[in-house]
Amino acid sequence: MTQRINSMEDISLTLKLLGDKTRLTIMKLLDKQECCVCELVEIFKTSQPAISQHLRKLKDAGLIKENRKSQWIFYSINTDSRQWQLVQELISHVPSVDHLLEELKVKGLRMTCN
Amino acid sequence: MTQRINSMEDISLTLKLLGDKTRLTIMKLLDKQECCVCELVEIFKTSQPAISQHLRKLKDAGLIKENRKSQWIFYSINTDSRQWQLVQELISHVPSVDHLLEELKVKGLRMTCN
DNA sequence: TGCTTATATAAGTACATTATTATATAATGA
DNA sequence: TCATTATATAATAATGTACTTATATAAGCA
Numbered sequence: 001m002t003q004r005i006n007s008m009e010d011i012s013l014t015l016k017l018l019g020d021k022t023r024l025t026i027m028k029l030l031d032k033q034e035c036c037v038c039e040l041v042e043i044f045k046t047s048q049p050a051i052s053q054h055l056r057k058l059k060d061a062g063l064i065k066e067n068r069k070s071q072w073i074f075y076s077i078n079t080d081s082r083q084w085q086l087v088q089e090l091i092s093h094v095p096s097v098d099h100l101l102e103e104l105k106v107k108g109l110r111m112t113c114n
Numbered sequence: 115m116t117q118r119i120n121s122m123e124d125i126s127l128t129l130k131l132l133g134d135k136t137r138l139t140i141m142k143l144l145d146k147q148e149c150c151v152c153e154l155v156e157i158f159k160t161s162q163p164a165i166s167q168h169l170r171k172l173k174d175a176g177l178i179k180e181n182r183k184s185q186w187i188f189y190s191i192n193t194d195s196r197q198w199q200l201v202q203e204l205i206s207h208v209p210s211v212d213h214l215l216e217e218l219k220v221k222g223l224r225m226t227c228n
Numbered sequence: 229t230g231c232t233t234a235t236a237t238a239a240g241t242a243c244a245t246t247a248t249t250a251t252a253t254a255a256t257g258a
Numbered sequence: 259t260c261a262t263t264a265t266a267t268a269a270t271a272a273t274g275t276a277c278t279t280a281t282a283t284a285a286g287c288a
Contacts, residue, residue, distance in 0.1 A: 012133055164247055
């Protein structure tokens with residue numbers, strides 16, 4: 001695949017956004033499967049507004065998209081983003097987060113948001 | 115080349131550092147050739163302490179190294195860094211900065227730091 | 229409709245980051 | 259040795275970021 005060149009502004013914004021551990025982990029998680037807000041709140045053990053604010057930044061930058069399913073809003077990678085190729089390369093360097101999804105499953109909280 | 119996996123901390127620190135336009139541009143410049151502080155001050159049209167502080171952060175993270183040549187200190191990419199493969203991929207997405215080095219040359223300021 | 233659950237937004241606060249100004253260090257050369 | 263040039267460091271001010279708490283919105287259900 002040939003290299004897609006974006007502007008310095010777009011690239012530095014993307015790197016700044018993923019330079020935060022929470023957001024980097026969110027992108028790695030979403031690379032595996034879409035997640036709703038309450039799943040992420042559980043995984044990061046932080047407040048719901050904190051997660052919502054991280055998601056908003058990622059969405060504003062076009063890196064993720066949302067999809068409401070009844071009362072839940074699921075977030076997923078926006079693979080149409082001009083930054084997606086770069087993001088994909090980045091997160092391939094990040095250690096696996098499968099254990100986080102596994103813990104969620106064990107607790108019976110995966111995909112369901114009871 | 116196989117993928118080198120670093121810790122979440124190391125990766126997010128690297129992305130945070132390169133999430134700044136000045137530092138991202140510095141890394142792209144150094145990927146072409148080593149530069150001394152006064153060349154970078156000229157290129158970025160900012161204060162010398164501002165550049166020194168950016169260089170220090172990059173050096174503290176192990177991304178660049180310094181090499182004194184008489185009164186000048188030249189900075190270059192530390193290709194021994196555990197992050198080098200990641201950094202190399204990142205900066206391959208960044209638009210060329212050749213024009214910046216060319217301008218410097220035209221002004222007679224390249225490599226010499228009169 | 230009113231209650232509950234999921235999520236977003238707003239306001240405020242604490243902390244981090246980046247630049248500036250002033251000063252220190254280090255090398256060179258008269 | 260003294261003056262000059264290159265660079266680093268310290269202190270400070272301005273700005274940005276990420277959290278918290280409180281509140282608003284929106285969907286589902288009794």
